[in-house]
Amino acid sequence: MRKLGFDDDARMVVRIAQDRARSLQHPGIGSEHLLYGLADSPTRAGSVAREHGLTPGGVAMQTERLLTPSRTMFAGLDAGALATIGIDLNAVREAVEANFGLATAALPALTRRQRARLPGHMLVTSRAR
Structure with a gap:
């Protein structure tokens, strides 16, 4: 064959x-x-x-x-769905950035092995x- x-x-x-x-x-x-x-x-x-x-x-x-x-921890969250239970996603995002800085909201970079x-x-x- x-x-x-x-x-x-x-x-x-x-x-x-x-x-x-x-x-x-x-x-x-x-x-x-x-x-x-x-x-x-x-x-x-x-x-x-x-x-x-x-x-x-x-x-x-x-x-x-x-x-x-997406490179932020807020990516993929449905602002509309959260609003229906009383959570303002923009307010949460602003509070995190104000208290901890912009870098905190970003996901960690890929490791060297993942980028290889x-x-x-x-x-x-x-x-x-």
Whole structure:
């Protein structure tokens, strides 16, 4: 039985995805990187994807929006929901910043291990496989 491998176009998409993952300092190649690689590739599949609105810029923007964590402890809190139980999120934020400074409201920076760029080949995440 012959083992099937990637053709040149598929390898190109994976290579673009790997470069994208590295540029974002992500630890592996995820489905979002593969989608970017497809949208950015000069292959026929990439051309069809772009014709249907899948652009590298659009993928990059959505990836950043969905995967980049907000840098404050107040991110993700629903001000409207808190207001229904009598909590004014803006007042809480102002009180924390006034009493403890702006730095307290920020989440800790990534550790060196989390930021580390991996040399050579990158692993593909289980979701992307």
